[in-house]
Amino acid sequence: MNPILEAQLAHKSIRQYTDQAIEPALLQQLIACAQGAASSSFIQAYSLIRVTNKENRQKIASLAGGQKWVESAAEFLVICADLTRVEYCSEQQGLGKLAGNTEHFIAATTDATFMAQNLMLGAESIGLGAVFIGGIRNDPAQVAERLNLPNQVYPIFGLCLGWPDATPDLKPRLPVEVILHQDRYDSSRCETDVKAYDAQMQAYYQSRGGNQKSSNWSEQTATAVQKKKREHMLSFLQERGFLKS
Template structure:
């Protein structure tokens, strides 16, 4: 198989790391390569904050729900959607400040996400392990104050990077025919697709070498979305200049 396709299919979330550090030149090389990701109208509306202060790492790990790998990873990065440069360009060209348009929020969020996925894939290609940390959105205002984030910037997720000290089992993804629709969206197959995938994931969870559990995909998914609503996010984003219109 093409090595890029193989790398894409082989992703595992890594939360245990060795003590080996990541050379800063390598990190910058990976970030430079990640910038090759697609960008909406080439606005490149993202920034990365490298967290090197151990106390900051500890605070972020705590507000993320006690995720110790935020502290133990060789590198921890906060991926931000960032419209500060975009707003400067707008004002420089006489078009005024940004108005908090939803479209601009979407563009910045997707720009940052495309870049971050590129960064993770590049890191994995050189033997690093990684995991995204959505838990930093548990208290985004506290995080924004800690990182001194200005208006028009918000933290989307964190990214742990390090050399793996464990290799978890590879999770089977939804079958392609469950997510690929042709010409129109087919709602009729949702129930049967979920039931079949539940069976597959239940078998997977029971067969894992470590962390065996009695669960399935729909159980995990329902809990993930219904117990992590983070209803504070809308007001936080609006206070930081997003989603006003």
């Protein structure tokens, strides 16, 4: 084990923060380090919006489903897939505007996500707490309007950063042997794997220090995906120049 591996294993979503600010130079350093993440063909198709305006934070917190930590975190960043610079390069090189190809959408989304995970890990390595906010996709059009996002840019998720004021229990992840397949995918073990993990998660939910409940992974997962379909996302993305072909 080394500090990086230990930090990866210790990740917890932090939603309660002290009033202590994050020094601007430290934030800049964390972002610079996050940029060391892998990038598809080195296109670096992402941008961050640092949201400091109180009214914007309140509105985004409300749009995200009343997530008050968006307001209370020392820093709130919106992670965006951004193809504006890529399109500029394409036009300057005589190759024309982007055509909304699905591949470009995937490349920009993964670029931004790799960078954001690096940013979270770096922040956690120095004692900061963080949580991603997927709830901004509840109404991405309003978020985009408030942040003045142009076409070829869309908000993927938010990121709260701050000094922790509470330490939640560590959730057990799926066992490695469940997610790791040898040479070919083995779908025959799905039922057994899920049932075993359900039992583990139910015991966790009932024994943790706070917010105890009677539930399991299947229940939580099914509810999360079936009640958060966000069917507006396709038309929103297409209006922004993504996923047209």
